[in-house]
Amino acid sequence: MRTFVITGGTDGMGKGLALRLLGRGDRVIAVADGAPKGRLLLAEAERMAAADRAVFVRADLSTLAGMRAALAEIATVTDSVDGLVFGAQRFRPRREETEDGFEFTFALGYLSRYVLGHGLVPALERAEAPVIVNIAGPGGLPGVVYWDDLQLREGYRGRRAAMQSSRCNDLLGVDFPRRHPGARTHYVLYNPGFVRTGMADPLPWHQRLLTKSLATVFAQSVDKAIPPIIRLLDRPPAEPVTAFMRGRPLPLEGEDFDPGRARRLREVTSRLLGTEAAEARH
Ligand SMILES: NC(=O)c1ccc[n+]([C@@H]2O[C@H](COP(=O)([O-])OP(=O)(O)OC[C@H]3O[C@@H](n4cnc5c(N)ncnc54)[C@H](OP(=O)(O)O)[C@@H]3O)[C@@H](O)[C@H]2O)c1
Known part of the structure; x- marks a missing residue:
């Protein structure tokens, strides 16, 4: 039995992956903020006779306290993680700040992947063929890292924040083997393309209507989007870091x-998190 941690494992692609992995006998730790969706996942696991292999960790991954609580709770469940999938996200049409003073999308879409990805390395390294799959947007819509205004205090747009978070995740992946030299954990940046999920739910009604109509024509179902991700979890590519647009390598x-920008982002992030001293030892 292998163990998978899936952020956003209660909805969309994360839930699709969770159910597929539970269905074939693996253990899944799904991390998300909403208790109702967590209960639904556990109820579905019970119907599949997989209740003893399904764990829901309730944590708000937009806050540092939530990220740390999730790490602590995962550690009480397992000391070894075969696969870590990042799928937690929530679009914010208007700028919001978390209790730590970070812009919400930056915190949930990027910082939580930084903190959990690095934080789970010891558990990943105990597994046989460990892999991180970061579901984001490599090779997709263009986006910019606003180095002078990472918290997007000026000119906030929801899409701008989402695209910046995607670019930060590209750099996070590239930097991973430099941050953990000699690690066996492989890092995969994965763009699933347009997939029919609840992603559009937080949009204002007219944009939601448009996105949902476009999705009925152009987007893949979650069922179709999942198999390539499962293949990457089962057979991680040989290179330490890879990126894919659906099945196509980028x-x-x-x-x-x-790599220079990746290092710069790591340094900025460790300053934001107040972890420079620990990072300097790597
Ligand atoms: N769908 C697409 O077309 C598409 C395209 C490209 C990339 N992606 C990427 O693929 C990944 C999965 O997307 P999806 O569309 O499948 O997502 P989704 O259906 O919108 O599900 C998002 C998940 O994140 C959780 N979540 C939201 N806010 C959270 C918080 N503060 N703390 C912890 N968990 C939180 C949600 O649960 P709760 O709300 O209950 O917490 C839910 O389980 C994302 O990283 C997304 O950026 C999606």
Whole structure:
């Protein structure tokens, strides 16, 4: 039995993955903020006779306290993690600040993946063929890292925040083997393309209507989007870091994957988190 941690494992692609993995006999730890969706997942696991292999960890991953609580709770369940999937997200049409003073999308979409990804390395390294799959947007819509205004205090747009978070995740992936030299954990940046999920729910009604109509024509179902991700979890690519647009490998070239920018983002992030001293030892 392998153990998978899935952030956003109670809805959309995260839930699709959770149910597929539970169905074949693996253990799943789903991390999300909403208790009702967590209860639904556990009820579905029970119907599949997988209740003893399904765990729901309730944590608000937009806050540092939530990220740390999730790490602590995962540690009480398992000391070894075979696969870590990042799928937690929530679009914010208007700028919001978390209790730590971070812009919400930056905190949930990027910082939580930084904190959980690095925090779970010891558990991942205990597994046989460990892998992180970061579901984001490599090779997709263009986005910019606003180095002078990472918290997007000026000119906030929901889409701008989502795209910045995607670019930060590209750099997070590229930096991973440099941050953990010699680690056996492979890092996969994965763009699923347009998938029919609840992603559009927080949009204002007219944009929601438009996105949902476009989704009925152009988006894949969760069922179709899941198999390539399962394949990556089962057979991680040989290289330490890879990026895919659906099944197509992306070259790790250009600004989005530039190692110098990746290092810069790591340094900025560790300053924001107040962990410079620990990072300097790596
Ligand atoms: N759908 C697409 O077309 C598409 C395209 C490209 C990339 N992606 C990426 O694919 C991943 C999965 O997307 P999806 O569309 O499947 O997502 P989704 O259906 O919207 O599900 C999002 C998940 O995140 C959880 N979540 C939201 N806020 C949270 C918080 N503060 N703390 C912890 N968990 C939280 C949600 O549960 P609760 O609300 O109950 O907490 C839910 O389980 C995301 O990273 C997304 O950026 C999606």
